[in-house]
Amino acid sequence: MISKPSIFDPAKKLRNAYLIALTLLGLLVIFGQYFIKQFLEDQKSDGRVINIAGRQRMLSQRLTKCLLILSISTDSVEIKKRHKELKEVFMLWKKSHIALQKGDSLLQIPANFNSDSVKTAFQKISQNHEIMLESARKIIENFGKTNFKEIIAQELTHILENEGIFLKGMNQIVEIYDQESGQKVLFLEKIQIVLTITTILILFLEGMFIFRPNVKNLSNYIKVLEQNDALKAAEEELKQNLEEIKQINEKMIFSKIQLDKVYKNLMSSINYAKRIQDAILPLSVNIEEGLGEHFIIFRPKDVVSGDFYWFASLDNQCMISVIDCTGHGIPGAFMSLIANDLLNQIIFLKKITDPEQILTQLDTYLSLVFKQENTINHNSMDLAFAVITDRNLVEISAVKSSIFYVQNNELQQIKGSPFPIGGEGMKTRTNKNFTKHQIFVGEGTTFYMFSDGFQDQFGGKYGKKFMKQNFRKLFTQIHTQSMEEQKLFLENSLDFWKQDYAQTDDITVLGFRI
Helix, strand or coil: CCCCCCCHHHHHHHHHHHHHHHHHHHCCCCCCCHHHHHHHHHHHHHHHHHHHHHHHHHHHHHHHHHHHHHHHHHCHHHHHHHHHHHHHHHHHHHHHHHHHHCCCCCCCCCCCCCCHHHHHHHHHHHHHHHHHHHHHHHHHHCCCCCCCCHHHHHHHHHHHHHHHHHHHHHHHHHHHHHHHHHHHHHHHHHHHHHHHHHHHHHHHHHHHHHHHHHHHHHHHHHHHHHHHCCCHHHHHHHHHHHHHCCCCCCCHHHHHHHHHHHHHHHHHHHHHHHHHHHCCCCHHHHHHHHHCCEEEEEEECEEEEEEEEEEEEEEEEEEEEEEEECCCCCHHHHHHHHHHHHHHHHHCCCCCCHHHHHHHHHHHHHHHHHCCCCCCCCCCEEEEEEEEECCCEEEEECCCEEEEEEECCEEEEEECECCCCEECCHHHCCCCCCCCEEEEEECCCCCEECCCCCCCEEECCEEEEEEEEHHHHHHHHHHHCCCHHHHHHHHHHHHHHCCCCCCCEEEEEEEEEE
8 A cells, every 4th residue: 555645735835825925915906006096086186276276367367357347347237247256256266265275175175285385385475365355355345335446446456566476476386286296196107117016026926936836746746646545635635726726816806906996097087187178178169150161180199188279369360379288198288288378368368469479478488487597397389379360361470380371272381480489498588589470361271280290100111200291292182172071181191191000199280261
């Protein structure tokens, strides 16, 4: 009779080894889920705070607008309407400013949210805010008195004197919130890399030092049991081991499901940011009403975009622009929000409609927002800006970008200035010179504005860029077609060229016909 093999029990060693490996993986998953959950909660708070901080600038401008209308209006119905609007804006502005500093459960802003930098920035504009607040309060309380117009004139002067400093301060606060949020995203990316590497390392070590040796030991053990009367008992033990391995695999599958949920939550936050960015884009129906027939191709590379398009009507003039900000994804999207806000200030607050002056003001504001005179921050933007003063005259200024237009079946190109908006210090910026081009057009003239994403897209048979000269040929081929047909042709051409290549950059193409 063959004696019972005198070797160690491989099942026990396998259980102990897998228990250690699963414990490490479990702790890693728990830590990763907890950390990412906390980060997502912070991101939600960041989004709400940035949104409310940006809204404060809009409310300040709206407050001033109401006061200006009250100061010149003689219609009693209009005055009452504006007075009611003034009270509503005043209360929301006041409440939001307090909430940004002290927190507010209704607005879902946590207490002690602000960093020392943000607190310092709020302190710098606190006096200006109080002066504006007090002046607005006096105007509201003295509504209907005989000297009401005199009070408005006096207090409006105080508000206008402090509004510029307040808006500049709020721009700085939004920038700090933006930078702090970006730092959190970078930190999360580093943590994700560490977690991924650690998981792979644990799985590798488990395969090398647990699974492989134990499989070998199990094989030897079975060979010995085949010569032993205890073969059936060993087979039963082996079944037990296999069942344990099955349970281990099920736990690993569960861990993967949990990680998928974390990824889904992260993508939900990014998609929410996309809805915020989409809200600033002009509606096609408004562009249709101002310009007439047009098309828009807008394809972000990473859900949210550093490209955006802008449109406005003011004093019987239509203004339209395509802007390409530094970067893409979340950093580019933040840049687009800042650029959109600066354009609104320049045109709607300062009433500037000359494209050359608009670009000059935008360059100055962007350099101030990012403190480019004293820092190494080189955020910039390329753009083309067109102002249609009437149906016969179009004024255009562009930087690091071109505009094509087709007139009398001939394709013409307007090249922009060779330097971008922002991106450099004050000394270099003072040497910039933006040029305005005036084009007298006839009926049927078609204009094309675009970022560099289309022409820089890799594809084709040899994986090369599409190139500007090929892009230009497309406009020559399609300019006589309807705008809808032109859009479809350009999209099909892009998809055919791109094939299976990844999208290189954000893509925006805008065409309109006068």
